Amino acid sequence: MTEHHGPDPEDLPGPDDGVEPPDESGREFFDIDGALAEDDASLADALRALLQPPADIEHRVADTVSDRLVGGSVGSTLIDLLGLGPRTLGMFLSGGVPPADRVREDLPQDDEGAVRR
Amino acid sequence: MPALPRHRSGRRAERSRSEPRAALDRHLTDLIDAHSDAAFRLAFGILHDRHLAEDVVQETMLRSWSSLDRFRGDSSERTWVLRIAHNTAVDALRRRRDHATDPAKVPEVADRIDPADRAVGRDDLTRVGNVLGGLDATSRAIVVLREVEGLSYQEIADALGIPVPTVKTRLLRARRALQAAARDEEER
Numbered sequence: 001m002t003e004h005h006g007p008d009p010e011d012l013p014g015p016d017d018g019v020e021p022p023d024e025s026g027r028e029f030f031d032i033d034g035a036l037a038e039d040d041a042s043l044a045d046a047l048r049a050l051l052q053p054p055a056d057i058e059h060r061v062a063d064t065v066s067d068r069l070v071g072g073s074v075g076s077t078l079i080d081l082l083g084l085g086p087r088t089l090g091m092f093l094s095g096g097v098p099p100a101d102r103v104r105e106d107l108p109q110d111d112e113g114a115v116r117r
Numbered sequence: 118m119p120a121l122p123r124h125r126s127g128r129r130a131e132r133s134r135s136e137p138r139a140a141l142d143r144h145l146t147d148l149i150d151a152h153s154d155a156a157f158r159l160a161f162g163i164l165h166d167r168h169l170a171e172d173v174v175q176e177t178m179l180r181s182w183s184s185l186d187r188f189r190g191d192s193s194e195r196t197w198v199l200r201i202a203h204n205t206a207v208d209a210l211r212r213r214r215d216h217a218t219d220p221a222k223v224p225e226v227a228d229r230i231d232p233a234d235r236a237v238g239r240d241d242l243t244r245v246g247n248v249l250g251g252l253d254a255t256s257r258a259i260v261v262l263r264e265v266e267g268l269s270y271q272e273i274a275d276a277l278g279i280p281v282p283t284v285k286t287r288l289l290r291a292r293r294a295l296q297a298a299a300r301d302e303e304e305r
Contacts, residue, residue: 036289047249058150060171065141066141
């Protein structure tokens with residue numbers, strides 16, 4: 001029986017095209033289960049070597065994840081402790097003075113800078 | 118946002134290599150230890166970029182941990198985590214495609230292969246990597262999940278949200294292309 005090969009992979013859309021090849025549902029393969037049953041250990045070995053992660057991947061992931069969690073928690077805690085609302089926080093971070101502390105120079109003030117009523 | 122870790126390890130400058138792991142929730146640590154390797158292999162297989170793949174692994178672990186209460190146990194934990202890793206990698210792929218205004222600026226697969234591999238004569242991996250990179254993202258994921266992670270066709274279908282016949286067809290096409298690439302290299 002003549003061995004039937006699938007379409008040339010170079011004819012398939014590129015990885016970033018977002019275009020999926022037509023799903024033939026195995027129409028061109030006479031016995032797809034039989035063909036798939038043929039194991040290829042060398043291919044698996046090559047792929048495993050190609051895709052090998054860094055030796056310390058667990059440590060690196062744990063470090064980064066820990067930093068992200070702690071950083072996010074500190075920020076949330078700070079906001080809660082200071083009782084800052086989003087507007088005040090935004091002014092604080094931008095270097096502005098919260099409205100309650102700003103001197104209204106357009107209003108009459110006493111010698112100590114307090115607004116006269 | 119996930120809850121604050123129960124055992125804070127102290128200031129960043131004083132942390133040793135092992136302290137960050139002790140500070141994490143036990144479930145998160147278990148996820149990282151059990152599935153980081155597989156998540157990296159899948160992400161790298163899809164993205165062909167080691168730095169992006171590592172970012173995907175970090176994101177996958179956080180997403181998995183934060184949604185542990187929604188894991189119903191319909192599939193294995195490995196399949197569930199790899200589904201999240203696949204979705205995260207595809208999101209990263211789309212962002213990279215959207216940001217690439219000039220296709221010529223998207224690095225070729227061969228450029229991302231570790232130079233150390235090329236230096237010690239492992240160009241066969243480069244060729245296999247090139248063929249793998251020429252497949253569509255779904256086929257790449259199928260190849261990695263079957264050939265490397267050993268998932269069943271049904272598990273792959275569940276992880277990627279596609280029918281089993283599609284898994285088989287794509288796998289066979291991809292496998293033949295990769296085997297041809299490996300054979301061509303051997304004959305050189």
